[in-house]
Amino acid sequence: MSKLKLPAGYKPAIDVLNTEKAIKKLKDYFEVAMADELCLQRVTAPLMVFPGTGINDDLNGSEPPVSFDIKDLQGRRVEVVQSLAKWKRMKLAALQLESGRGIYTDMNALRPNEELTNLHSIYVDQWDWELTIDIEDRNLDFLKRTVKKIFRVFKRAEEHISKEYPALKKRLPDYITFVHAEELRAAYPDLSPKEREDRIALKHGAVFIIGVGGRLADGSIHDGRAADYDDWTTETAPGLHGLNGDILFWHPELEQAVEISSMGIRVSPEALLRQLELRQEQFKRELLFHRALLAGNLPFCIGGGIGQSRTCMLLLQKAHIGEVQAGIWPEETHVLCIPLPTPYFLKVFRLLPLGKKAMKIIDSKTQAAHVAAWKKSGVALTEYARENGISKTTLRYWVSKQQGKHNIEKHTPGFLELSSLVEQPDMFSPASSGHTPKAVLRFAGGLTLEIY
Numbered sequence: 001m002s003k004l005k006l007p008a009g010y011k012p013a014i015d016v017l018n019t020e021k022a023i024k025k026l027k028d029y030f031e032v033a034m035a036d037e038l039c040l041q042r043v044t045a046p047l048m049v050f051p052g053t054g055i056n057d058d059l060n061g062s063e064p065p066v067s068f069d070i071k072d073l074q075g076r077r078v079e080v081v082q083s084l085a086k087w088k089r090m091k092l093a094a095l096q097l098e099s100g101r102g103i104y105t106d107m108n109a110l111r112p113n114e115e116l117t118n119l120h121s122i123y124v125d126q127w128d129w130e131l132t133i134d135i136e137d138r139n140l141d142f143l144k145r146t147v148k149k150i151f152r153v154f155k156r157a158e159e160h161i162s163k164e165y166p167a168l169k170k171r172l173p174d175y176i177t178f179v180h181a182e183e184l185r186a187a188y189p190d191l192s193p194k195e196r197e198d199r200i201a202l203k204h205g206a207v208f209i210i211g212v213g214g215r216l217a218d219g220s221i222h223d224g225r226a227a228d229y230d231d232w233t234t235e236t237a238p239g240l241h242g243l244n245g246d247i248l249f250w251h252p253e254l255e256q257a258v259e260i261s262s263m264g265i266r267v268s269p270e271a272l273l274r275q276l277e278l279r280q281e282q283f284k285r286e287l288l289f290h291r292a293l294l295a296g297n298l299p300f301c302i303g304g305g306i307g308q309s310r311t312c313m314l315l316l317q318k319a320h321i322g323e324v325q326a327g328i329w330p331e332e333t334h335v336l337c338i339p340l341p342t343p344y345f346l347k348v349f350r351l352l353p354l355g356k357k358a359m360k361i362i363d364s365k366t367q368a369a370h371v372a373a374w375k376k377s378g379v380a381l382t383e384y385a386r387e388n389g390i391s392k393t394t395l396r397y398w399v400s401k402q403q404g405k406h407n408i409e410k411h412t413p414g415f416l417e418l419s420s421l422v423e424q425p426d427m428f429s430p431a432s433s434g435h436t437p438k439a440v441l442r443f444a445g446g447l448t449l450e451i452y
Contacts, residue, residue: 013167037149045105048078054287057083085229088130102131121327130303151176173205181211181222201250201257211242227275230264253319263304367398
C-alpha cells in the first residue's frame with residue numbers, strides 16, 4: 001500500500017527547470033567531494049550479475065532481486081543488482097588497492113518490493129563506495145572518523161548549492177551525533193525504531209545510529225541487515241555490538257528522519273561465520289564470494305551507499321523523491337512528482353499546492369455547469385453522474401461546495417482539491433491536528449493519502 005505525505009503549505013524553493021540544473025550541479029560536486037575526502041577512485045559497476053555466486057545482496061535477508069534470462073547465453077538467468085557491497089570488495093581485491101585507498105561508483109538498482117512513499121522508489125540510485133583498511137582499523141573510532149568525513153561532504157555540498165541557489169537556506173547542524181541502537185532503545189523504550197529515529201533526528205539534526213542489524217537487549221533489532229557484508233556482531237563496549245550503522249538527517253518538509261546512508265566496516269572471516277550462524281545461512285559458505293572471504297583472499301574494508309535522490313531531496317529541500325528522479329508511482333502519487341500535464345496524469349485524483357501554477361483538471365466553471373445541468377435535467381444525481389462519466393461522489397462534492405457546506409481548503413491549508421474523472425475517494429475524514437493527519441483519503445484498492 002502506497003503512503004503519501006502532503007505537507008501543508010509546501011512550496012518548492014526552486015522551480016522544476018532550476019531543480020533539474022541543481023540536481024546535476026549537486027551530484028557532480030558531491031561525487032568529487034566524496035572522492036576527495038575518502039581517497040576514492042571512480043570505477044564502472046555492473047547492472048546485473050549471475051545468481052548463485054553470493055555477490056548480489058539480499059539486503060535485509062528477504063528481498064528477492066529482479067531477474068531475467070539472456071537469450072544469447074542459452075537462457076542463462078541473471079539478476080539485477082540490489083546493492084554492490086560484496087562486488088566492491090571483490091573489486092578492491094582485483095585492483096589490489098593499498099590501505100587508505102578505495103573506489104566508488106554509480107549504483108543503479110531495482111527493488112520492486114519497496115513500499116512507495118515520499119522517500120522510497122523501486123528505482124534506486126546511490127553512490128556506492130568501498131575503502132581498503134588494515135585489520136587494526138576494524139574498530140569503532142575508525143568507523144566514527146569515516147562517518148565524520150562523509151558528514152563533511154554533506155556540509156560542503158550544502159554550502160556549494162546554497163551559493164548557487166540562495167533560496168536554499170543552509171540548515172544542516174555543525175556536527176553529527178553518534179548513538180548506539182541499544183542506547184536509543186533504552187532512551188525511548190516505548191517507541192518503535194522508526195519513532196526513535198524521528199525523535200533523535202529532530203533533536204540533533206544529523207545522527208549516526210550504530211549497531212544496526214544485531215539483537216538488542218530486549219531481543220528486537222533496530223532494522224534488518226544481511227549477514228554477509230556489514231559487521232553487526234563485534235562487541236565494541238559491554239553490551240554494545242556492531243561496527244556499522246545508518247546516517248540520518250532531519251527533513252523539515254516531511255517532519256521526519258531520513259536515512260541517507262547505510263554503511264559499516266565489513267565482516268571479517270570470523271564475523272561472517274558468526275553472523276551466518278545467527279541467521280541460519282551456513283549454506284552460503286559454499287558460494288563464490290564467501291569462499292573467497294573465508295580463504296583470506298579479500299581485503300579488510302569499510303564501505304556503504306549514499307542515496308543520490310535522497311541527498312538531492314535533502315539539500316534541494318524537496319518533499320517527494322519523485323521531484324528529483326524519474327520513477328514509477330501509483331497514479332494517485334503524481335502530486336508533487338510529475339509536472340507534465342499529459343492525458344495519463346490528468347486522469348488521477350490530485351492534491352496540488354495552491355498558487356498561480358496550480359494545475360486544474362476540472363475547473364470551477366465546468367463544475368458549476370455540471371451542477372446546473374443536473375438540476376435542470378430533473379434526473380437522479382446518480383443517473384446524471386453515470387451518463388456524464390462523473391463519479392457520484394464527485395458530483396455530490398460539487399453540489400455541496402456550491403451550497404457552501406464543504407470547503408476542503410479549510411481542512412488542508414495550502415492545498416486545493418482537484419477532482420478526478422476516474423478514481424474517487426470513498427471517504428473523506430478530517431482528523432485532529434498535531435502529528436496526526438489533518439485528513440485521510442482512502443481509495444479503492446487500499447491506497448491511503450494522508451494530508452498533514
